[in-house]
Amino acid sequence: MKYINLNKWLEKIEKSVNVRGVINWFTLATGFLYGEFDDRLDLRSALQKVLKKPVPKHINFWFCFGGFTFLLLVINIFTGILLLMYYRPTIDQAYDSIVHITNNVPFGWLVRGFHHWAANIMVITVLIHMLRIYFHGAYKHPRDMNWVVGVCLFLLVLSFGFTGYLLPWNQVSFWATTIGAExxxxxxxxxxYITYLLKGGDSVGQLALTRFFAFHVVILPWITIGLLSLHFLMVRRLGISGPL
Amino acid sequence: MEEITRKDFLHSTVNTLIGLWVTATAVLSSYAGLRYLWPTEKTAGGPGGNKASFPLTELPEGDMKKVLIGGKPAGIIRLNKDLYALSLICTHLGCIVSWHPEEKRLICPCHGGVYDINGAVLGGPPPRPLPSYEVRLRGDTVVVG
Structure with a gap:
C-alpha cells in the first residue's frame, strides 16, 4: 500500500519558513489569543472535557431543533445589534429609518432580512423542539422544571415577535399592536387597565413605541439569556432523555 | 518519520476545508459588516432633514445634477440661469424620473408620468406634483435644502 508522504515536503516548507511563528501569530490574532491562553491555563484539556461529551446513540435529526433555535437566537442578537446602529425609535423617524436601512445602508437589506427571517423561522423551530419534547415524554420528572423554563422561553420568543412587530411603525405594525393590546x-x-398599560395611553403612540423598543432590545434579551443559561445547565446536568 | 494514512489524510482534508469555509465566511461577513457600519454620504446624513452643496461649475446650463438629500435622490436643474431643485421620486409608484433637456420635461420611465420644470404634473398617472427643495446660490456654490 502506498502512503502519501506529506510530511517530507511539509518539513521542507517548515524549514524555509517560520511556520510555527506564523501559526502562533495566526492563533494569537484569530483564535482569541487561544494559543497564548492555552499555554498558561491548559484550556485544551478543560475544553475537551466540556466539548467532547458523548451523546447517546438514539440522537437523530429531531433532537437538533433546540440547537437550531439557539443558532437563530444568536443570529438575531447579532443582526439586532447591527440594526440598532441605524434604527430610530421615534414615531417620526422609525419608518424612515427602516426604509433607510433597507435601501441606503450597504447590506442593510441583508441584515434586516436575516433578522426578519431568523425571527420567523425561530417560532417554527421552537415549536418543533417543543413537540419533540412532548412526544418523547421528555418533559417528565426529573426534567419537568426544564419544561417549565422552556415554556417561559417559548413565551419570550412570542413576546420578542410581538414587540418587534411594532418597531417598523407601519400600518400593519400599528394595527397588529392595537389588536394585540385590545x-x-x-x-x-x-x-x-392591562390594555391601557400596553398601549401606553388610549391609543398606540410614542410611549408604546418607546416601551416596546425597550422591551425588545434590553429587557427581554436579558431575561432570555438568564432563562436560557438555566435551560442549558439543566440539559447538561440531566442529560438527554432516553429513546422511545 | 511517520507516514500519513488514508484516514488521517481525509481527516486533515476535511478539517482544512472546514477551516477554509470558516475563514471565508469570517472574511466575507466582516467585509459586509464593515460596509454596513462605515459612514458614507448616503448613510451619515440619515433620514432627517439634510442639505447638499456643490460648485456651480459642475452644473452646465440646461443640465441636471443628481444629489442625495436625506438619502433620497433630488435633481438640480439649471435653466435660463435659474435653479430648480426637485425630488426625483415619481409620485406615482416611486421610480426615478429623468430630465429631458430638449423637451424641458421630467419624464418617468416606468409609466410615462410627465412633469414640468416646477414639478407640476402635465400627463400620465402621477397623482401629485414632485416636491421641490429650496435652492440658493451662495457665491459659486449651489446649496440645496
Missing amino acids: IPSTFPVAGP
Missing part, C-alpha cells in the same frame, strides 16, 4: 381588555376587572 385582547386583554376582555379579561374581567383588570382587562381595561
Whole structure:
C-alpha cells in the first residue's frame, strides 16, 4: 500500500519558513489569543472535557431543533445589534429609518432580512423542539422544571415577535399592536387597565413605541439569556432523555 | 518519520476545508459588516432633514445634477440661469424620473408620468406634483435644502 508522504515536503516548507511563528501569530490574532491562553491555563484539556461529551446513540435529526433555535437566537442578537446602529425609535423617524436601512445602508437589506427571517423561522423551530419534547415524554420528572423554563422561553420568543412587530411603525405594525393590546381588555376587572398599560395611553403612540423598543432590545434579551443559561445547565446536568 | 494514512489524510482534508469555509465566511461577513457600519454620504446624513452643496461649475446650463438629500435622490436643474431643485421620486409608484433637456420635461420611465420644470404634473398617472427643495446660490456654490 502506498502512503502519501506529506510530511517530507511539509518539513521542507517548515524549514524555509517560520511556520510555527506564523501559526502562533495566526492563533494569537484569530483564535482569541487561544494559543497564548492555552499555554498558561491548559484550556485544551478543560475544553475537551466540556466539548467532547458523548451523546447517546438514539440522537437523530429531531433532537437538533433546540440547537437550531439557539443558532437563530444568536443570529438575531447579532443582526439586532447591527440594526440598532441605524434604527430610530421615534414615531417620526422609525419608518424612515427602516426604509433607510433597507435601501441606503450597504447590506442593510441583508441584515434586516436575516433578522426578519431568523425571527420567523425561530417560532417554527421552537415549536418543533417543543413537540419533540412532548412526544418523547421528555418533559417528565426529573426534567419537568426544564419544561417549565422552556415554556417561559417559548413565551419570550412570542413576546420578542410581538414587540418587534411594532418597531417598523407601519400600518400593519400599528394595527397588529392595537389588536394585540385590545385582547386583554376582555379579561374581567383588570382587562381595561392591562390594555391601557400596553398601549401606553388610549391609543398606540410614542410611549408604546418607546416601551416596546425597550422591551425588545434590553429587557427581554436579558431575561432570555438568564432563562436560557438555566435551560442549558439543566440539559447538561440531566442529560438527554432516553429513546422511545 | 511517520507516514500519513488514508484516514488521517481525509481527516486533515476535511478539517482544512472546514477551516477554509470558516475563514471565508469570517472574511466575507466582516467585509459586509464593515460596509454596513462605515459612514458614507448616503448613510451619515440619515433620514432627517439634510442639505447638499456643490460648485456651480459642475452644473452646465440646461443640465441636471443628481444629489442625495436625506438619502433620497433630488435633481438640480439649471435653466435660463435659474435653479430648480426637485425630488426625483415619481409620485406615482416611486421610480426615478429623468430630465429631458430638449423637451424641458421630467419624464418617468416606468409609466410615462410627465412633469414640468416646477414639478407640476402635465400627463400620465402621477397623482401629485414632485416636491421641490429650496435652492440658493451662495457665491459659486449651489446649496440645496
